[in-house]
Amino acid sequence: AQSVTQPDIHITVSEGASLELRCNYSxxxxxxxxxxxxxxxxxxxxxxxxxxxxxxxxxxxxFEAEFKRSQxxxxxxxxxxxxxxxxxxxxxxxxxxxxxxxxxxSLLVTP
Amino acid sequence: NAGVTQTPKFQVLKTGQSMTLQCAQDMNHEYMSWxxxxxxxxxxxxxxxxxxxxxxxxxxxxxxxxxRSTTExxxxxxxxxxxxxxxxxxxxxxxxxxxxxxxxxxxxxIL
Numbered sequence: 001a002q003s004v005t006q007p008d009i010h011i012t013v014s015e016g017a018s019l020e021l022r023c024n025y026s027x028x029x030x031x032x033x034x035x036x037x038x039x040x041x042x043x044x045x046x047x048x049x050x051x052x053x054x055x056x057x058x059x060x061x062x063f064e065a066e067f068k069r070s071q072x073x074x075x076x077x078x079x080x081x082x083x084x085x086x087x088x089x090x091x092x093x094x095x096x097x098x099x100x101x102x103x104x105x106s107l108l109v110t111p
Numbered sequence: 112n113a114g115v116t117q118t119p120k121f122q123v124l125k126t127g128q129s130m131t132l133q134c135a136q137d138m139n140h141e142y143m144s145w146x147x148x149x150x151x152x153x154x155x156x157x158x159x160x161x162x163x164x165x166x167x168x169x170x171x172x173x174x175x176x177x178x179r180s181t182t183e184x185x186x187x188x189x190x191x192x193x194x195x196x197x198x199x200x201x202x203x204x205x206x207x208x209x210x211x212x213x214x215x216x217x218x219x220x221i222l
Contacts, residue, residue, distance in 0.1 A: 009151070034210055043201065044154075044213040051208075090153060097161055098144040098169060099203075099211055103153040 002027050004093050006102035013081050014110050021076040021105050023091030032094035033074045035065055038104075039087045047089075050074060061085070083109045113137050117202050117214035124192045124221045132187040132217050134202030140212070142205045143185040147171065147198040148216075154201065160185055161207075192221045 003026045013019050025031055032051050036044040048059025055067040065076045074091060086109045092099040118133045136143065141162050146154040146169075156169030160179040174196060176188040185204075189196060197220050203211035 032208065036213075043215045046210050046212075049210050094208070097142060097167075098156050098159045099146075099154070100156070101146075101153040103151060 002093060002095050002100050004091050004100055004102040006089075006091055006105050008105045009103070010106045010108065012108040012110060015083050016080050019076075019078045019081045019085070019107070021089050021091075021107070023074045023076065023102060024072050025074060025091075025093050026072065027093055031074075033065075033067065034092045034094070034099070035059065035063070035074075035076050036090045036092060037061075037087050038090065044090065047076070081107075081109055083111070085109055115202055115204055115212050115214035117200075117217050119217060120215065121218045122220070124189075124219065126192060126194060126221060128192050130189055130192065132189075132200055132202075132219070134185045134187065134214060135183050136185075136202075136204040136212070137183065138204060138212065139182060140204035140206050141182070142207060142211070143179065144169070144203045144211065145175070145177065145185070145187045146201045146203065147196075148201060149198050157187065157200075189219075194221050197221045 005024045034049045035047040038044050047063050050057050050067045088104045090104045091102040115136045144159040145157040148154045155171045158177040160166045166177050200217045202214045205211040
């Protein structure tokens with residue numbers, strides 16, 4: 001069965017600190033994976049995607065993610081968090097016709 | 112450059128009423144999907160379409176109908192609204208195998 005798990009419901013980091021959001025997936029074939037961000041009251045914006053090839057993918061707003069097949073993970077990272085990064089982050093798996101989402105991680109950034 | 116347009120943005124219904132959430136895209140995408148977002152649940156797939164005339168059920172289809180008579184439009188119908196359908200609804204579209212583009216959502220409250 002296909003599934004996406006985001007183990008952390010909430011994460012709090014200080015502005016300027018590094019960030020890592022965890023995502024684990026279950027899928028029988030090579031996955032297409034995505035990270036989306038949602039600001040309060042807004043729609044979803046694509047941060048980055050992994051289809052194949054280089055396992056370290058760069059996205060917008062200084063985010064990157066690393067695909068690790070052996071760990072079934074696709075963790076999102078940012079070296080230095082800004083207050084404007086506070087939002088809800090969703091990891092998603094392409095199931096062929098639509099997306100299978102994790103339940104999201106809410107990021108709080110403190111001064 | 113409209114992308115995915117959802118109307119209305121907000122709606123309040125009474126239990127038992129029916130209504131249609133509209134979704135239109137101007138990118139000639141084959142795939143379109145409807146999701147609902149509830150706190151702590153992430154986004155769950157309601158229905159999807161892989162082309163005009165072709166629709167199928169997602170994870171939570173009960174109480175909803177869809178049709179796809181044109182490439183551009185993918186309306187979601189609530190036949191008899193129930194309080195459990197209070198949610199934020201997102202429509203998305205994509206070319207086959209590519210990341211989905213999301214609308215801004217419809218906030219629906221059912222009393």
